[in-house]
Amino acid sequence: METGGTSSSGEGFLSRMALNDNKAGMEGLDRDKINKIIMKSSKGSRFYENEMKKEQQVNQRIERMMLQKSHITEQQLSKAQTQVEKMTFDLDRVRDLSRVIVHVDMDAFYAAVETRDCPDLKDKPMAVGSMSMLTTSNYHARKFGVRAAMPGFIAKKLCPNLVIVPTNFDKYREVSAEIREIFADYDPHFLPMSLDEAYLDISEHLEQRRGWPEVLPCNTFAMGLLLVILLGIAPNMMLAKVCSDKNKPNGQYRLPSNRQAVMVFIQDLPVRKVSGIGKVTEKMLGALGITSCVHLGQEMALLALLFSETSWHHFLDISLGLGSTHIERDGERKSMSTERTFGEMSALEEQFSLCRQLCQDLAQDLQKEALKGKTVTLKLKNVNFEVKTRAWTLPCAVATTDELFAVAKDLLKTEIDNVSPQPLRLRLMGNLNLPSLTGLNGVYRWKKILTITFHICCIY
DNA sequence: ATACATACC
DNA sequence: TACTGGTATGTAT
Numbered sequence: 001m002e003t004g005g006t007s008s009s010g011e012g013f014l015s016r017m018a019l020n021d022n023k024a025g026m027e028g029l030d031r032d033k034i035n036k037i038i039m040k041s042s043k044g045s046r047f048y049e050n051e052m053k054k055e056q057q058v059n060q061r062i063e064r065m066m067l068q069k070s071h072i073t074e075q076q077l078s079k080a081q082t083q084v085e086k087m088t089f090d091l092d093r094v095r096d097l098s099r100v101i102v103h104v105d106m107d108a109f110y111a112a113v114e115t116r117d118c119p120d121l122k123d124k125p126m127a128v129g130s131m132s133m134l135t136t137s138n139y140h141a142r143k144f145g146v147r148a149a150m151p152g153f154i155a156k157k158l159c160p161n162l163v164i165v166p167t168n169f170d171k172y173r174e175v176s177a178e179i180r181e182i183f184a185d186y187d188p189h190f191l192p193m194s195l196d197e198a199y200l201d202i203s204e205h206l207e208q209r210r211g212w213p214e215v216l217p218c219n220t221f222a223m224g225l226l227l228v229i230l231l232g233i234a235p236n237m238m239l240a241k242v243c244s245d246k247n248k249p250n251g252q253y254r255l256p257s258n259r260q261a262v263m264v265f266i267q268d269l270p271v272r273k274v275s276g277i278g279k280v281t282e283k284m285l286g287a288l289g290i291t292s293c294v295h296l297g298q299e300m301a302l303l304a305l306l307f308s309e310t311s312w313h314h315f316l317d318i319s320l321g322l323g324s325t326h327i328e329r330d331g332e333r334k335s336m337s338t339e340r341t342f343g344e345m346s347a348l349e350e351q352f353s354l355c356r357q358l359c360q361d362l363a364q365d366l367q368k369e370a371l372k373g374k375t376v377t378l379k380l381k382n383v384n385f386e387v388k389t390r391a392w393t394l395p396c397a398v399a400t401t402d403e404l405f406a407v408a409k410d411l412l413k414t415e416i417d418n419v420s421p422q423p424l425r426l427r428l429m430g431n432l433n434l435p436s437l438t439g440l441n442g443v444y445r446w447k448k449i450l451t452i453t454f455h456i457c458c459i460y
Numbered sequence: 461a462t463a464c465a466t467a468c469c
Numbered sequence: 470t471a472c473t474g475g476t477a478t479g480t481a482t
Contacts, residue, residue: 055464057465103481132470133473134473151471152471153471153472193469194468194469196469276468277467278463280466281466310482336475337480377463390462391461428473443463
C-alpha cells in the first residue's frame with residue numbers, strides 16, 4: 001500500500017512534478033500512466049523549467065550532505081550516539097500519555113459542501129477550483145489522479161469528464177462554523193487549523209463521563225448530504241494527525257495511550273506521513289536510506305551530525321512517537337500578507353499601480369485587526385516563476401496605504417533599476433508586512449443555517 | 461536583519 | 470490559455 005512517496009526509482013522525470021499520492025484515496029493508481037500525462041502537459045513550460053531548477057538545487061543540497069557524511073569519523077558518530085541515547089532516555093522519562101488528543105479532518109471538505117448543494121455531483125468526478133488551480137477533489141476524481149494543488153487543465157487531461165466547481169469560500173466558512181460549534185462541545189479550547197481541520201483535547205470530556213461508554217462524534221455528519229469527518233485519536237497531536245489519515249475515506253482510528261502501542265505504530269510509518277516532513281525532507285532522508293520512522297531512530301546519531309539542532313530534535317521526537325500534548329490557540333499573528341498572480345506584466349506604470357493597490361488591500365486587512373508592522377517585504381515572481389523578496393525594516397510600525405507604499409515603491413524601483421533597461425516581466429506581486437503592536441482577535445458570530453445531526457458511537 | 465526555501469491547508 | 474494565496478518557520482548568510 002505504501003509507496004513512500006513519488007520517487008520509487010530514478011525515472012526520467014522530476015520527483016517534484018510527479019503525482020503526489022501521499023494522501024488518501026490515491027492507493028493503487030496507475031502512477032506511471034498518470035505521471036506520463038502530467039509530464040506531457042508540463043514539459044517545456046516555464047513552470048516545469050523552474051521546477052527542474054529547484055530540483056537541481058535540492059540535489060546539490062543532498063550532495064553537500066553526502067559529502068559531509070563521508071567526512072564523519074567513527075569517533076564523532078559514537079559521541080553523537082551517546083548524546084542521542086541520553087536525550088532519548090530523558091525524553092522517554094517525561095513522556096506524557098495522559099491526554100487524549102483528537103485530530104478532526106473533514107474529508108474532501110469543499111467538494112463535500114458543493115455536492116450537498118448539487119447532489120448531481122455525487123456520482124461524478126469533480127473538483128473545486130479553476131482551470132488554473134484545484135483546491136479539492138472528490139474520491140471519483142482521485143481515482144484518476146486528480147488532487148488538490150493540481151492545475152485544473154492538467155486534471156482535465158487526466159479525467160476529461162471532470163466537473164470543476166468554482167470555490168465558494170463564504171459557504172465553506174458557514175459550514176465550518178457549524179462544525180466548530182460541535183467541536184466546542186467536546187473541547188471549548190479546540191484549535192482550528194483551517195476551515196476543515198482542528199485539534200481537540202477531549203481528556204476532560206472523557207474524565208467527566210468516566211464510567212460511561214466513551215463517546216465521540218462519529219464519522220458521519222448528516223447535513224442534507226453526507227459530510228464525512230475523519231478522526232484521529234492519540235496521546236499527542238503529531239500522532240493524532242497521522243491517525244486521522246489512517247482510515248480514509250471513512251473512519252476513525254484510535255491509537256491507545258501506551259508506549260508499546262505507540263512504538264509499534266511508529267515503526268513502519270513512512271516519514272512523509274508526518275506533518276512537517278515534506279517532499280524535500282523526504283528526499284534528503286531517503287538519500288540516507290531513511291524512509292520510515294524506525295530508520296529515523298536507528299540513524300539518529302548521524303542525523304544529529306548532519307542536520308541543525310531544531311531539525312534533528314524534531315526527528316528524534318518523531319522517532320519516539322512524541323508530539324505536543326496540549327493544544328494551544330496561536331497567540332498573536334506574526335505576519336500579514338497579500339499577493340496576486342496575473343498575466344505577464346512588464347509596464348512600469350502598471351507595476352507601480354498594482355503595488356499601490358496591494359498596499360491598499362494590505363492596509364485594509366491590517367486595519368480590520370488593528371495591527372501595524374515594522375518590516376515591509378515586497379515579493380516578486382517573474383514569468384519564469386523565479387521568486388524574489390526584498391524587505392525593509394522601519395524604526396516605527398506602520399499601517400496605512402501611503403506608509404506601506406512609500407516603502408514598497410522604493411523596493412520595487414530598486415528592482416526595476418537593477419534590470420533596466422530590460423523590464424521586469426512579472427507574473428506575481430505580493431506585499432508582506434510583519435506586524436508587531438496591537439492585536440485584537442476577531443469574534444466569530446455565525447448564523448445557524450444547517451441542521452447537523454451526528455451519531456454517537458464507541459471508539460473502541 | 462535579509463533572502464530564500466520548505467511546509468501546511 | 471492555464472501551475473494559487475496566506476501564514477509560519479527553517480536554512481543560510
